[in-house]
Amino acid sequence: MKRLLGVALGILTAIGGFVDIGDLVTNAVVGSRFGMSLAWVVLVGVVGICLFANMSGRVAAVSGRATFEVIRERLGPRAGLANLGASFLINVMTVTAEIGGIALALQLASGVAYILWVPFALLAVWLVVWRVKFSIMENVTGLVGLSLVVFAVALFLLKPDWGALAGQAFSPSVPAQEGAGVYWYYAIALFGAAMTPYEVFFFSSGAVEERWKIKDLAQSRLNVLLGFPLGGLLSIAIAGCAAVVLLPAGISVTSLSQVALPVAQAGGQLALAVLILGVVAATFGAALETTLSSGYTLAQFFGWSWGKFRRPAQAARFHVSMIVVLLAGVAVLATGVDPILVTEYSVVFSAIALPLTYLPILIVANDPQYMGKHVNNRAVNIAGVIYLFVILVASLAAIPLMIATGAGA
Amino acid sequence: MSKSPRFRNVVLTLLVVVAGVLAGCSQQPSADALKGPAEEVSSAVRAASLAVDLRISDSTTAAAASTAADDMLGDVESATKEVHALSAQTQEERTLRNDVLAAFSSVSRALLHARDALSSSSNGPSDGQGKAQLSTVQGELRAATEQLDSLMTKAGIQ
Structure with missing residues (x-):
């Protein structure tokens, strides 16, 4: 019974923890401009993140070490540095976007300007990273983040023409008022949002924090293979709400307040309150994950003592680096830059950096020195190589498309 | 190794050319x-209109x-800045830009009034005065919205 509860909790937190500010904004933008015609990208992204999260979880459980640590050792400092450089910069951008997301959600609840909420968000994130146990932190934010199921409920309450939505999703096409370049630019952004690098680093370092062993692999696989796809369905529901209410009204999403409009229309103030709770939990959880991921990657590269399972005094550099990352994120927000704009750029830059994150994971997961008999099987390797090709194409196309479309304008 | 500076020069030149073309x-x-x-x-004014509708029906909060x-x-504001940055060379272009800016200004005024009315509607739309406002x-x-739409149609923007 206890084991069953553990599995259920793992799946629920994986669902609740799947959506972050990048998924929220990008799916709403895409739904309001392209309807459901980019839903296939969410599917491709979810399969990809399942594949690589599962791989990095297995590396951590079998070797007892986090993926990044193994990459640094196995591929050498130069490859490790390329990996660190790419993922760390994306992490800092994502931390900035998530803290901005918390502040924007609190503005939606209170009407007080988001910039005034930023210091509180920073303090709260730091306090939790400093004081709260890893498992409590992960489970609470994941479970409260489940409030975002309100998007799926709202979609049902809006009574959409399901046939039309399915038609857009299953026979995707570029809407007449949008160019093909913009369509593909947002396809890459959505792919980057689903496959954000911090998720795999957090997942594998979390496995070490929670002391996973080989016997825990089945549970971790269940969490990933059920939790992430259900989280993906939430992403599709966000796009669906925007497609049903905002697209026909000629509203293109540029702010979080617009994302809330369809939910309020469907379920009134109660639904709005649940939505705000869910957004705060999702962005807060993701801010914790990205802050920790920044600390993990730096500490694992430089060989510092790391982990929340150690007292802060025993992992001082790990904790200081996270404080610096948080302050850097807040400094960026203090310039007055729009957090939604930071979010939009962070998901595209994630897509650009994806090969540097996922190629080393594939290499390490095939190394019998670390993995013994748990190396990737043939089917996983074929899927991995196909995904690396897709990731490479997305990465190479991202910047030219960004320039050509004026960042999807 | 010897190719690397040349490659960098080519990339930089290409970037400068692309930036120049885009800027021009x-x-x-x-x-x-x-x-x-x-x-x-147009999207902004429609979104605000939807927010006001939802507030009138008490489906959303004042905040x-x-x-x-x-x-x-x-x-x-950012769209207005973008249009201000465009330099009109002919009389026709000047007229079109001024008409667009005038329409933006009407939208801006309406949005300011909407924001003030929504902020002061915290007692709920059931309050008669608040609802009328x-x-x-x-x-x-x-x-x-209508003014902007008709201008966009006239100018062939939509």
Whole structure:
């Protein structure tokens, strides 16, 4: 019974923890401009993140070490540095976007300007990273983040023409008022949002924090293979709400307040309150994950003592680096830059950096020195190589498309 | 190794050329250059209108609706800056740009009124005076939308 509860909790937190500010904004933008015609990208992204999260979880459980640590050792400092450089910069951008997301959600609840909420968000994130146990932190934010199921409920309450939505999703096409370049630019952004690098680093370092062993692999696989796809369905529901209410009204999403409009229309103030709770939990959880991921990657590269399972005094550099990352994120927000704009750029830059994150994971997961008999099987390797090709194409196309479309304008 | 400086020069030259082309593309207030800002403002005023509708039906809170109006005001400000940056060379272009800016200004005014009305509607739309005020700003938003729509149609922007 206890084991069953553990599995259920793992799946629920994986669902609740799947959506972050990048998924929220990008799916709403895409739904309001392209309807459901980019839903296939969410599917491709979810399969990809399942594949690589599962791989990095297995590396951590079998070797007892986090993926990044193994990459640094196995591929050498130069490859490790390329990996660190790419993922760390994306992490800092994502931390900035998530803290901005918390502040924007609190503005939606209170009407007080988001910039005034930023210091509180920073303090709260730091306090939790400093004081709260890893498992409590992960489970609470994941479970409260489940409030975002309100998007799926709202979609049902809006009574959409399901046939039309399915038609857009299953026979995707570029809407007449949008160019093909913009369509593909947002396809890459959505792919980057689903496959954000911090998720795999957090997942594998979390496995070490929670002391996973080989016997825990089945549970971790269940969490990933059920939790992430259900989280993906939430992403599709966000796009669906925007497609049903905002697209026909000629509203293109540029702010979080617009994302809330369809939910309020469907379920009134109660639904709005649940939505705000869910957004705060999702962005807060993701801010914790990205802050920790920044600390993990730096500490694992430089060989510092790391982990929340150690007292802060025993992992001082790990904790200081996270404080610096948080302050850097807040400094960026203090310039007055729009957090939604930071979010939009962070998901595209994630897509650009994806090969540097996922190629080393594939290499390490095939190394019998670390993995013994748990190396990737043939089917996983074929899927991995196909995904690396897709990731490479997305990465190479991202910047030219960004320039050509004026960042999807 | 010896190719690397040459490669860097080629890349830099290409980037400079692309930046130059992109910078030179949107200098005149043609219908194409105005399309982006006009659509942004059109979307903003419609979003604010939806927020006011939801507030009138008590489906949203004063804080969420006024935040939406405030965000939309920011979008209109940035679109206005974009249009101001376009340099008109002919009389026709000047007239079109001025008409668009006038329409943006009407939208901006309507959004300001909407934000103020929504912020002060915290007692709920059941309060008669608050409801009347929201209906008035809703009318203003719709009038601004119509003005912008007809201008966009006339200029061939949509």
